[in-house]
Structure formats: structure tokens, C-alpha cells
Amino acid sequence: MRLLLHTEVRWLSKGNCLKRFMELFDTLSDFLSDKTEMQYLLTIDSKAYLSYLTDIFKKLNILNKELQGTNKTLVDAKAKIFGFITSIELFEKDVYQKQFEKFH
Numbered sequence: 001m002r003l004l005l006h007t008e009v010r011w012l013s014k015g016n017c018l019k020r021f022m023e024l025f026d027t028l029s030d031f032l033s034d035k036t037e038m039q040y041l042l043t044i045d046s047k048a049y050l051s052y053l054t055d056i057f058k059k060l061n062i063l064n065k066e067l068q069g070t071n072k073t074l075v076d077a078k079a080k081i082f083g084f085i086t087s088i089e090l091f092e093k094d095v096y097q098k099q100f101e102k103f104h
Helices: 010-023 024-033 035-043 043-067 073-096
Strands: none
Touching: 010 043, 010 073, 024 073, 035 043, 043 073
């Protein structure tokens, strides 16, 4: 009758933490600029990787929320998961071609 989902939701919290960290990135970098650990995060590549990771977690959070609910079926879940996999493959292709329009 109903698809029961047993998922680990800790990564939802990690996604929200990453989102908040990116929102406060400039303030945190000013505050923690004297720490050696922060020096690595202040590079352009590191900030770009962190932004990319934040976007991926955001998309995973959206997928997880779409899979939840009382009127969801296995067919619906399968369609959403395969659609997400296709999106990830397109994202990977775009990253290799350095096309970042789909990412904030």
C-alpha cells in the first residue's frame, strides 16, 4: 500500500550546515583568518569545491523530501531516483566542460 522509507537523515543536517557555512563564509573568513586551517579554505579552489558540495547536498535534500510522503509509490520513487541519477551525470559532464550555469 505504501512505500516505507528508512533513510539516514544525518546528511540532511550536514547539507543545512554547509548551506549556513556558505552564507556566513565571508564573516567566518574574517573572524578565523589567523587560523591555519582557514587558510586552506580561503583559496579560490577550496571555496569553489565547498560551494559545489553545498549545491550537491541541496539537490540531495530536495530529492529526499520528494521521496517522502504518504501517497508515494515505488514507481514514483524509482522515477525520481533515475531522474536524479541522470541529472548527476549531466552535472558531471558540465563540470568537466567548466560550465557552471546550473550551480549557484
